Amino acid sequence: MKKRFLLMLGMIVLVSMIIVGCSGEEATTDDPANDDGTETTDTTTGSGGKLAEVMDRGHLIMGSNNTLPGFGYLNSAGEEEGFDVELGQVMATAIFGDKDAIEYRPLSAQERFTAVQSGEVDVLIRNTTWTLTRDVEVGLAFGPTTFYDGQGMMVPADSGFTTLEDLQGARIGVEQGTTTELNLTDQMRARGVDFEPVLFADRDSLIAAYESGTVDAWTTDQSGLVASYEVLADPSEHVIMDVVLSKEPLGPAVLDGDTRFFEVMYWSIMATIQAEEFGMTSENVDDFLDSEDPDIQRFLGVEPGNGAQLGLEEDFAYQIIKQVGNYGEIFDRNIGAESPFNLERGLNALYTDGGILYSPPFR
Known part of the structure; x- marks a missing residue:
């Protein structure tokens, strides 16, 4: 009898503990929800992180290229200018409300990834291709593709070269530490074309060698080939072959692991695409402030919420x-x-104009 009583008492205590434990778990694991019933997920990295570091410093540090006309180069006044430069200004504006709150750190192709990994730069916006290896092994987190490019080949106009097969035995210049090295080797091997790759540390020395005849052809992204016409002594003496060696999705990248800073990069770039979808420009944006469209009100910060979620001002x-x-x-x-x-514009046009640019909703 005594044993049965003790056994029953133990079972009662055990059941009571389970009930109390379950009640406590329910009380502490309720998921917060927004007014519309959707779950709220905390994606911050704490009160610190890269965003706080940048804000405390007072300006953004961007890894750049200052030798690629059109994308990143020094103008006649010695100022950074170009497509990638302005994308850096977009991010600086989002964080500080000031497009000039930015410092440019020119980096070679070999230096760029180390500069991000070491924290020397906050963001890399330097005609950089998004690849699996760079995403995983190098440890970068790529933002939206800002320019859909492809690798091409430049040759002398009087060379007679029209196909990759014509380059049998040719010396082909390529910039070291870029995806163009591997792409060139892959494409020529697939076609059974023997060639001699000649590596150069930077773009300027590569173009100089090509113009001097040290190499028979040179390869890089097609946008870079087009940009080179600005620096060639006689552009009419050179042609870009009608071949595409690879896909080259170019875009900004930050160090992986800081969700909030990545989100700031991502949504600041997307804001430029969404604005174009709205028909909103730097000249007419003020006209949209009185719009009754809730999507536009949220986008411009008239209706608050988006900025606070990113740790930015509502009107970013x-x-x-x-x-x-x-x-x-x-x-x-x-x-x-x-x-x-x-x-x-090509692929870089809005999806409504035959391209593939498209912004997720700002809500």
């Missing part, structure tokens, strides 16, 4: 468009219709 998107412009303005000014290069 408005400031981006007002100070820098939408994606189309940035493109045309630097590499498109208003530039010496006059590049077609």
Whole structure:
């Protein structure tokens, strides 16, 4: 009898403990929800992180290229200018409300990834291709693709070269530490074409060697080949072959592991695309402030919420468009219709205009 009583008493205590434990778990694991019933997820990295570091410093440090006309180069006044430069200004504007709150650190192809990994730069916006290895092994987190490019080949106009097979036995110049090295080797091997790759530390020395005849051809992204016409002594003596060796999705990147800073990079760039979708430009953005469209109100910060979620001012998107412009303005000014290069938008047009650019909703 005594044993049965003790056994029953133990079972009662055990059941009581389970009930109390379950009640406590329910009380502490309720998921917070927004007013619309959707779950709220905390994606911050704490009160510190890269965003706080940048804000405390008072300016953004961007890894750049200052030798690629159209994308990143020094103008006659010694100032950084170009498509990638303005994308850096977009991010600076989002964080500080000031497009000039940015410092540019010119980096070679070999230096760029180490500079991000070591924290020397906050963001890399330097004609850099998004690949699996760079995403995983190098430890970068790539933002939106800002320029869909492809690798091409430049040859002398009187060379007679029209196909890759014509380059049998040729010396081909390529910049060291870039995806173009591997792409070139893969494409030539697939075609059974023997060639001699000649590696150069930077773009300037590569172009100089090509013009002097040290190499028979040179390869890089097609946008880079087009940009080189600005520095060639006689552009009419050179042609870009009608071949595409690879896909080259170019875009900004930050060090992986800091979700909040990545989100700031991502959504600040997306703001330029969304603005173009709205038909919003640096010239007319003020006209949209009185819009009754809730999507536009949220985008411009008239209806608060977006900025607070990112740790930014509510009008961060408005400031981006007002100070820098939408994606189309940035493109045309630097590499498109208003530039010496006059590049077609192609894949880099909005999805409504035959391209593939598309912004997720700002809500």
